[in-house]
Amino acid sequence: MSEFTLRLRRFDPESGEAPYWDEHTIELEPHRSVLEGILQARGRFDGSIGIRCSCRAAICGSCGVRINGQPGLACHTHLDEALARSQDGTIVVEPMGNMPVIKDLIVDMDAVHWKKVQSVTPWLLAKEPVPEREYLVDREAMVDVTQSMACIQCGACVSDCLAMEVDDQFVGPAALAKAYRFVGDPRDSEHEERLRFLAEDPHGIYTCTHCFKCVDACPKDVNPMGQIMRLRRIAGSDHHIEDRNNGYRHEHAFVENIRRNGLLHEADLLPDSYGGKFHPRAVPELIASMPVAIRGMLRGKITPKKALLHPHKASKELRAIFEKIESKPQRYELNLYVSGTDADNDPAPVEPALTSAEESA
């Protein structure tokens, strides 16, 4: 048994008071979870501590919180790990972000998370005719969508989504992972319509800024950002959806920019995203971006020489990476459920069961 100090952010909506910090010292083995710590504090000292929780085993998705500033499940975070990441020796637990707090660690998921999920038409629009038995579909395709099906709707990714902090209408990581679950499902009949909707939405798939926060936050390895990127690839490369948000062209310009320069040449990126420096679409964008460029120059962050004459060119190694990826007959998609290699089918090298049994005998 070890002692841990939990510092909980409390809020009582009926008191008229501001949120406050509440400390409790609990006693548990270091590998037990922060949730168990909170439940001990609630059981022994203060039954009014509010937290949603149920399964204790990272399956129900109830106990999403922030621990030392990191979003995740309280039941899925060990006390010793939380302590190791703590600033001052106390484990700080706060409600998730990007959602209004109802009480203590309980946030209003309906107002944000579930509303966004509802917006992606989150049900199968099945192909007709419906077969008498099961739809015959590719084995790998079902394993593939299992990764987004593994989402437990805990909201940890929503909590710290940076794009959502800036644009609260952004559909967001969890709902877009849910959208992939249908776009990746061969039984769904409306892939193109779904993708068009998500691409044309000014708060849709192209709003994500690749910050990886959701990938870190997800306790189930759903990799929401990865699912968003796959939606983009399928929308752009397979369905050729050139959206009005210029997301597809921007992404395309980005890749070409790197292919050419190795390092990003920012002065080219913006015009290229709009079809090149002299394209009618690019001119107003370039004019609109001038104040930013001028401010950058005044503060010494860029020089006209660096901005206009990008000296860097793509290396041989980088070109080889492009060649290797582009020479594949099929796009290679990574998925955690489709993992391991055939070599993994070899039996494990040792039999610890027997070894330890012999030792104890």
Added chain:
Amino acid sequence: MPEHDVLIIGAGLAGQRAALAAAREGVSVAIMSKVHPVRSHSVAAAGGINAAISVADDWRSHAYDTVKGSDFLGDQDAIEVMCSEAPGEVMHLEHIGVTFHRNEAGELDLRPFGGASIARTAYVADITGQAILHVLYEQLMKHSSTVERYEEWFTTSLILDEDGSCVGVVARDIRSGRMETFAAKTVILASGGAGQCFRPTTNALICTADGIAQAYRAGAPLMDMEMIQYHPTTLAENGFLITEGARGEGAHLLNSEGERFMEKTAPNKMELASRDIVSRAEQIEINEGRGVGPGGKGIYLDITVVPRKRTLEALREIVNIGRDFAGVDITREPIIIQPGQHYIMGGVKTDIDGRTPIPGLYAAGEVACVSVHGGNRLGANSLLDTLIFGRRSGEHAAARSRSMAMPSVSDDALRRDAAMIQEIIARPAVGRRISEIKEELGTTMNEHVAVFRDETGLTRALEVVVRLKEEARSAAIDDRGTVFNQDVLGAIELGYMLDCAETIVVAALERKESRGAQFRTDYPERNDAEWLKHIDINLNGGEQPKVSYSPVTITQWQPEERKY
């Protein structure tokens, strides 16, 4: 006052399936749950769902396996309904979007499971319950105009009219603390099991016997309450479930001598004998000093014999559980497990349409006892039970509600429940803490009402439960607020758990034989002559549980000795 033709309490698989089925019939439907529907404990069901869908299989074979698994206590008419309707139900789930694993031909893949004579378990990795629950919730979102949802509403009691029919419920909006009377032509209880009466348990913190106790208090009989399933593979420390799918994929159970001890009790099915038999075999190894781990209280589950790629794809969740909650890479080393409380075969007595003896009141899923599981439930039959009888309840309740007028309901029950809550909130802080009472209840039940039982232990357990009931009446709480007052709900849940625990112990004391999950060391044999019957428990208008019996329905399979 909200009024609905069909009001469903609980939003796990049984509840959601009932809601969707009732809504299809065109009546007004509402579903109410104390947690958001996707938090329901159905989410934890891992291994899969049984259905005779392969060409080599037949639903009668599934039914026979279920009857045998139940140790011949299951009602065979109900088992026939469940097993014959299973293939259609699984296809329905597939059509609405469940992402079942496929074989190379693109058909549903099937894995072997305990007590089954053929591979007939359809699955989604080892998150089958989660996948089905989330897909049903997708359907609820799709049908949001026809199914009203009361999410995070806590039911405090069922309302009966003067004729003894169920005409609604009283519930509390957890978020605002507001109490409301709901009038309903029919009420379907689908509020799950009672695992929290035990500690440890695989069950979630929300599994507090709410519906079982509410129906019991309203006068409905409970059946097969003594039949508590101990799952053979749970983590010692916290009771977390390691899916039977692991053994389905080929994992071995080993004692401290490295021996596959199941050879002794089930030479044919080995690790895939029925759960009561495997748990008992494990407990014998532990009791006779061949256990492993701290105090020798565990058994090795060796998953390393399953190809690693297959484990990572099909058993991913337990790879995570092993890593995160036991510090073990199950693809590389064995994990220590033990039998742990998992499921209650008993519950509110119903017929094959989910009807309880109280007119207007239905029950489906773990809260109910049809009885399809009898003395022991087969793995992957619980998801099936929830869906088949959830759907049948929904359909039957919808049909019943069509032919009747909306009952008029008074606010008497609401006033009584509001006063009850006020009394709890106003209690002086002198009594025991609720967490202490829960702990003592759980550990007592796990000590005396577990894999092996006897009269001395059961009598002791009954004494403790009766004392705890008394102590619970003065147990104090800390939260005096109205918004999300989980403390006061905990006090109400404790009352439900204690009522339920009492009926479990009374039934276990009553059954003086060993059958299925009930093994009495003082009556070690199955005794068909005297005990091939259900034990029913009800209050009969009084305060004390009363015992009666009802016959087991036998259609085509006569009791025989069980061998695996």
